[in-house]
Amino acid sequence: AQKVTQAQTEISVVEKEDVTLDCVYETRDTTYYLFWYKQPPSGELVFLIRRNSFDEQNEISGRYSWNFQKSTSSFNFTITASQVVDSAVYFCALSEAPRDDKIIFGKGTRLHILP
Amino acid sequence: DVKVTQSSRYLVKRTGEKVFLECVQDMDHENMFWYRQDPGLGLRLIYFSYDVKMKEKGDIPEGYSVSREKKERFSLILESASTNQTSMYLCASTSPNGPSNQPQHFGDGTRLSIL
Numbered sequence: 001a002q003k004v005t006q007a008q009t010e011i012s013v014v015e016k017e018d019v020t021l022d023c024v025y026e027t028r029d030t031t032y033y034l035f036w037y038k039q040p041p042s043g044e045l046v047f048l049i050r051r052n053s054f055d056e057q058n059e060i061s062g063r064y065s066w067n068f069q070k071s072t073s074s075f076n077f078t079i080t081a082s083q084v085v086d087s088a089v090y091f092c093a094l095s096e097a098p099r100d101d102k103i104i105f106g107k108g109t110r111l112h113i114l115p
Numbered sequence: 116d117v118k119v120t121q122s123s124r125y126l127v128k129r130t131g132e133k134v135f136l137e138c139v140q141d142m143d144h145e146n147m148f149w150y151r152q153d154p155g156l157g158l159r160l161i162y163f164s165y166d167v168k169m170k171e172k173g174d175i176p177e178g179y180s181v182s183r184e185k186k187e188r189f190s191l192i193l194e195s196a197s198t199n200q201t202s203m204y205l206c207a208s209t210s211p212n213g214p215s216n217q218p219q220h221f222g223d224g225t226r227l228s229i230l
Contacts, residue, residue, distance in 0.1 A: 006157075009155070042223075043203070043223055043224045043226075044221060044222070044223045044224065045205065045207075045221035047219070047220075091157060091158065102148075102160070102163065103160075103219060104160075105150075105157045105158040105159075106157055107155060107156060107157035108157050
């Protein structure tokens with residue numbers, strides 16, 4: 001069965017520090033997709049990234065980077081030089097082919113960036 | 116720009132009432148989803164629909180039903196509201212033929228309180 005574990009319930013860091021959010025997943029499929037979403041205090045879910053299981057290249061987008069490691073079933077998310085606007089709840093999620101639009105979410109990590 | 120609109124941001128109802136939560140998308144998406152979000156539990160899938168007049172149960176369908184009479188509208192119904200249905204409800208849509216990097220679009224959520 002599919003499962004996504006975000007062991008860190010809540011993290012607080014001081015602005016400009018780097019922070020890594022952990023995500024571990026379980027799936028029996030060889031073809032699957034991993035996602036990260038951000039939910040700021042306003043409540044809407046903002047899509048950040050989707051990665052398929054055949055692409056293990058790390059991704060960097062500005063201050064955000066993602067480390068996908070199939071060997072450890074992990075898809076970790078790092079924010080470099082954090083800012084107060086990064087404060088949010090972050091969700092890691094998983095879907096399996098062929099219906100890759102049904103997504104299973106982790107419980108989320110609440111990130112506080114302190115000024 | 117894509118848009119998923121939920122009819123209410125905040126809603127207060129009484130125990131035993133029949134409650135309707137409406138979701139409309141303007142992207143001609145085939146697939147629509149209802150989730151509920153609770154602290155410490157993340158997002159859990161209630162129902163989803165891949166086509167008009169079609170519905171499938173998600174992980175927690177008990178106490179809920181849905182209606183999809185038109186492609187753009189997906190309604191969540193609480194047949195007889197109970198206090199344990201107090202939650203944030205999120206609607207999402209996607210197209211199986213859409214851009215591969217943005218699988219689901221979310222509405223802003225409805226925070227429902229059952230008194």
